[in-house]
């Protein structure tokens with residue numbers, strides 16, 4: 001069977017990016033058909049154990065605000081004002097994200113996806129087609145082939161004016177491009193895998209741990225992170241190596257599991273009545289980094305979101321970057337010039353940035369899990385915050401540039417390396433751990449900062465947050 005939709009835009013994948021992109025295009029009066037491989041998740045129960053928790057940062061909120069749906073999403077999220085580091089001795093270290101109270105927002109990916117589908121389905125310009133998995137794209141003929149995942153039967157061929165592959169890290173649409181001459185594809189599996197474990201809501205109400213913080217147990221070669229959920233429970237992601245000790249391979253029995261928790265994060269044990277079930281019921285999931293080029297094929301098909309740039313989750317940016325992709329594409333479309341020009345501009349603005357981000361995300365694991373345990377790290381962070389206070393327009397910590405501004409990722413990387421060099425110079429001062437907050441060090445900071453230029457990109461933190469008011 002074949003369907004001709006030459007005046008329509010086809011999007012493969014109704015995940016976070018596919019639905020947001022559909023809404024942006026519909027706002028500009030394009031007819032959009034979104035084909036999703038799964039059944040409609042609004043009709044079934046939430047997936048057990050794979051309800052990944054995300055943090056939405058300002059780049060993601062910017063897109064949701066532009067679509068006028070930030071208020072609805074906000075109702076499904078909880079603000080996080082910083083991190084709580086749980087060290088190996090059971091001590092707690094509070095690290096606010098910024099002094100002025102900037103927040104990330106915790107939300108379940110499933111819940112976010114449901115709300116986005118609900119919002120997209122309200123547009124007369126958007127048709128959502130479920131149970132259609134893309135198995136082939138033909139760039140020359142401008143067609144996509146879908147298999148029916150519910151009924152079976154002959155695949156459905158669809159032609160379109162323009163097409164987007166928003167079908168995630170393991171994109172089916174991208175798979176057929178692997179045979180296209182000149183298509184470059186890089187994929188790297190992380191040495192870590194993850195599982196999601198539940199932390200029960202206390203019977204008396206509230207949350208078991210401070211719900212305004214992201215809780216982190218940094219342990220070098222492994223890491224645990226806990227996010228609050230609406231309703232008082234929390235979700236703990238455990239990131240462990242696939243092989244070695246400890247690893248998902250080495251923790252095989254309930255007693256292994258208990259011994260591991262006793263050793264590395266004892267404070268969590270009483271909060272996890274279902275630990276054994278959660279841990280043993282499911283296989284661990286993989287984490288993958290991908291980069292590819294080109295993103296645009298035949299001026300007709302563009303890769304977007306995780307299909308173009310999957311990354312490890314340690315900077316909390318995969319979805320945020322994917323939503324920023326949509327915002328950049330919509331701005332290019334508003335400028336006009338025809339689809340081929342719009343897609344080319346989109347790739348020009350985004351590919352280097354997102355490739356850079358995938359590398360930053362890998363490196364950030366070291367900061368989160370390894371360096372956070374180093375006593376020098378505490379001094380470096382104190383210096384970083386001090387310099388930020390002294391020159392807030394010229395020295396902005398990497399995490400703040402990523403999460404609370406829209407500075408391009410390439411520029412973030414360039415500045416972060418330079419800033420790290422400045423900190424490294426200060427760390428050479430004898431006794432810096434004692435004298436970091438003295439006028440003498442301040443004089444040195446001023447000298448080293450002399451040729452740092454202001455960051456020109458906007459801070460998004462100042463953008464209207466009216467829609468983000470408490471629900």
Ligand SMILES: Cc1cc2nc3c(=O)[nH]c(=O)nc-3n(C[C@H](O)[C@H](O)[C@H](O)COP(=O)(O)OP(=O)(O)OC[C@H]3O[C@@H](n4cnc5c(N)ncnc54)[C@H](O)[C@@H]3O)c2cc1C
Nearest residue numbers: 013015016017037055134167168172305306316318319320
């Ligand atoms: C553990 C973990 C934690 C994370 N934490 C964060 C975070 O804190 N902040 C953040 O910003 N990001 C985070 N991410 C990343 C984020 O989940 C992804 O970047 C985001 O979901 C990408 O959106 P997407 O729409 O591109 O892809 P997806 O969300 O994967 O959606 C793709 C859609 O396409 C469908 N599909 C797949 N193949 C086909 C096919 N062949 N045909 C049709 N449909 C298909 C899928 O069913 C799905 O609905 C995290 C990821 C993980 C794994």
